[in-house]
Amino acid sequence: MAEDTVYMSTPDEFGRFGEFGGRFVPEALMPACLELEDAFLDAWSDREFLAEYRSVLADFAGRPTPITPLARLSERLGISVYAKREDLAHTGSHKINNVVGQTLLTVRMGKSRVIAETGAGQHGVATATAAARLGLACTIFMGEVDTKRQELNVFRMELLGATVVPVTSGSRTLKDAVNEAMREWVTCVEDTHYCLGSVMGPHPFPWMVREMQSIIGHEAARQLRDVRVGTPDYVVACVGGGSNAAGVFAGFANSSAQLIGVEAAGGAAVGHGSPGVLHGMRSLIMQDEFGQIEEAHSISAGLDYPGIGPEHAHLAASGRARYVEVGDEVIIDALRTLSELEGIIPALESAHAVAWLIREAGREIPLGSTVLLNMSGRGDKDVAQVLSILRSGS
Amino acid sequence: MKSLERHLRALRETGVKALVPYFMAGVTTDWVRHVEAAIAGGANAVEIGVPFSDPMMDGIVIQEAGLRSLANGTTLDSLCAEVAGLALGVPLIAMSYYNVFHHYGLAASARRLADSGIDGAIVPDLSPEEAEPWRDACHSVDVATVFLVAPSTPSERVTRIATMSEGFVYASARMAVTGRASDLGAAPRVVAAVREATDLPTFVGIGITTPEQAREAAQVADGVIVGSALVRTILDGASPADTEALVNSFRRALD
Structure with a gap:
């Protein structure tokens, strides 16, 4: 590795880290990804937003x-x-760090609802928690197989006011929950933010989630x-x-x-x-x-x-x-x-x-x-x- | 100009509204007979679905067809082998997700499509921003890359997409994945936006379920794409003759 290389800074304008990353989504979602990138850049350099993010992490998380x-x-x-x-x-x-940031961003973008995927349920519970705190409607997509394996987490999300949708497509696990959340997002992108749970997905998610973690x-x-x-x-x-x-x-x-x-x-x-x-x-x-x-x-x-x-x-x-x-x-x-x-x-x-x-x-x-x-x-x-x-x- | 575009422009000049049915390759052993039946029923081009395990832009009907096709062992090679050498007389357009081509190799996939008589490709998860390598691969083999415009696409993006699209522009009628719908959604507005930006033929798809909807869409657009409505009947056991009759009902509505 070259001595002057700086690791884990910002991705390039296409959201790439070296040859990886980018934005491979249906056109219907491209405007939302671009909007999110702008909103994140703006919020992440806004002292007030950062102060609120840090104070919620301290007082709530x-x-x-x-x-x-x-x-x-x-x-x-x-x-x-x-x-x-x-x-x-x-x-x-650690899932709470990311969802606190993304739900604050949801409010800042003027959206009233979040959707998310979850595997074992940790990200789903965290999202439902952060959404409840801000009064955001919340729908969690979870593979049907996982809803059965993690019944208690399903109930936790429901206690927190979220709707849990069992995903019956494909292998009925995490990757299918992501597919289904993306499909849902296409239909409601006007008022809904997709609160992705990991450093994956289209730009700016991998970068934004890393920053929030x-x-x-x-x-x-x-x-x-x-x-x-x-x-x-x-x-x-x-x-x-x-x-x-x-x-x-x-x-x-x-x-x-x-x-x-x-x-x-x-x-x-x-x-x-x-x-x-x-x-x-x-x-x-x-x-x-x-x-x-x-x-x-x-x-x-x-x-x-x-x-x-x-x-x-x-x-x-x-x-x-x-x-x-x-x-x-x-x-x-x-x-x-x-x-x-x-x-x-x-x-x-x-x-x-x-x-x-x-x-x-x-x-x-x-x-x-x-x-x-x-x-x-x-x-x-x-x-x-x-x-x-x-x-x-x- | 790619052959697909030349063909579709010529079709428009004859005053015919294009009818483009979609079939999932390999969903049944006789799927090619359905393609032929659709052409006999009045299709002007055919979209051929290349199955992918994780079809993010598709609703339950196409998802089910794709999984069934994969279970039948369909691959890019196997479906290309089945269509190669058929004298169908209308353009074929492959529709798949980028990973299938990415994994096969961009240049190799483009050549495979071209060698099998496939004239174009629709890759819904390939954004214009990421499309350069694929377009380069298609350039020398006369495969057209068709891009979609969505109801959410702002006007400056419409212009950019219309400039990049080849063959035709795919105007999404609604903010939804593929599947049935009860009305035309935003189709007239999306088509009008595309027309501002280009004189490429513009076809409406996503949610065109009935001949009546097709007729309405064709009043503003140059053609329509009908997918889930046809695929559903094939999943339910329709014969090629049934497909021909169903496609023909759309044909009569457009003429």
């Missing part, structure tokens, strides 16, 4: 989230691990300086679409830290994908030999996505970040290890990052290294699933 030294895990692994505690944010994950990395960098840890040797985060990873990487992109994205082996767009166009973006996509999109399969619904955000594809191509994978079989052990050693039950998604640390400490990660682990979400939503996996003995 519970920021800043702490950094926790994971003493017993560190001792076990022979490395120093610090967790950025997004699991302590309101609604239980970058508070994770900027906070963490400051907190690590405050406790005299300074720049960690590694910054590690799980990656589905990649919003929590993009957020934490943003604080360290131009530092000496190695950036590691951990994909689920069954949803590894960097590991097993190739350049393709899906959901409005050119990125790395899991697809068959004919360019048909493959379904991802992971123990964690939040990583069950056959693509990855275009900026991650670019960070991978440029070598600035590295993407590794772990299989379903080590996730439950990682979740139990962290729970027993640290009193933190991680989300199955976040447990992927923990599993990689456990596997690689003393191997790829030299003993004595300092690691920042992004604890993207809490495991409450997953305990029923974990229980049934443990009971079935698999």
